Amino acid sequence: MGNLILALDKQLSLSTLSELSKYISKIKIGYPLILENPSYLDNITKIQWDEVIFDLKLADIDNTMMLIASKLLNYADSFIAHSFIGVEGALDNLSSYLKKHEKSLYLVLSMSHKGWNDGFYSYLKEVAIKVNPDGFVVGATKPNMIRTVRNDFKDKVIISPGVGVQGANIGDAICNGADYEIVGRSIYEAKDPVTEAKRILEIQEGRIRECKGSEN
Numbered sequence: 602m603g604n605l606i607l608a609l610d611k612q613l614s615l616s617t618l619s620e621l622s623k624y625i626s627k628i629k630i631g632y633p634l635i636l637e638n639p640s641y642l643d644n645i646t647k648i649q650w651d652e653v654i655f656d657l658k659l660a661d662i663d664n665t666m667m668l669i670a671s672k673l674l675n676y677a678d679s680f681i682a683h684s685f686i687g688v689e690g691a692l693d694n695l696s697s698y699l700k701k702h703e704k705s706l707y708l709v710l711s712m713s714h715k716g717w718n719d720g721f722y723s724y725l726k727e728v729a730i731k732v733n734p735d736g737f738v739v740g741a742t743k744p745n746m747i748r749t750v751r752n753d754f755k756d757k758v759i760i761s762p763g764v765g766v767q768g769a770n771i772g773d774a775i776c777n778g779a780d781y782e783i784v785g786r787s788i789y790e791a792k793d794p795v796t797e798a799k800r801i802l803e804i805q806e807g808r809i810r811e812c813k814g815s816e817n
């Protein structure tokens with residue numbers, strides 16, 4: 602199946618989505634898709650995904666974040682939250698709430714855009730240690746940060762956006778320690794999203810073979 606997560610920020614037809622799900626088993630959705638057409642979420646549930654990740658980058662007090670998550674429990678396997686909001690009164694209770702409902706939690710540790718300040722990483726790491734989520738979001742455009750987070754959190758899942766349009770090369774994030782690369786526009790804006798997804802997966806596979814091979 603490859604190590605890809607589809608960031609679906611625009612609607613694709615159900616048939617295209619269904620075809621894509623044969624090659625990509627995890628999907629990330631967020632505000633753009635939900636606000637474009639809330640009823641599109643029903644299409645997501647018509648397909649058997651390994652994981653549906655809700656990327657709302659939750660960053661609020663505990664009660665508000667839990668209210669938001671409660672509306673989406675029927676659709677979601679996991680949620681992404683910001684780590685900078687801290688533990689007490691925020692991520693502590695969100696984390697317990699999601700555990701109770703058997704949902705996973707990812708915390709953002711380093712974003713892919715230029716303006717993100719990795720100088721705060723030591724604070725975010727402290728929060729991450731306390732919250733002990735299932736995984737982290739670390740930008741694929743930040744290979745050093747992927748290596749740092751992998752070194753600091755050996756058993757956590759790292760999901761990595763920024764591949765393609767934002768400039769990171771396919772496969773590099775995995776070679777640096779990420780588990781999955783998140784790809785949006787390169788696939789959903791392609792003329793033929795399915796062919797493009799297959800092409801990206803092939804490149805990813807080749808790159809992984811190259812770098813993991815050279816590790817042995």
Ligand code: BMP
Pocket residue numbers: 608610631656711712713714738739740762763764765766767783784785786787
């Ligand atoms: P694209 O491949 O089209 O650049 O999409 C990347 C996806 O990952 C978008 O949904 C974006 O919101 C998300 N993302 C990101 O690009 N950088 C981050 O640091 C964190 C993200 O969630």
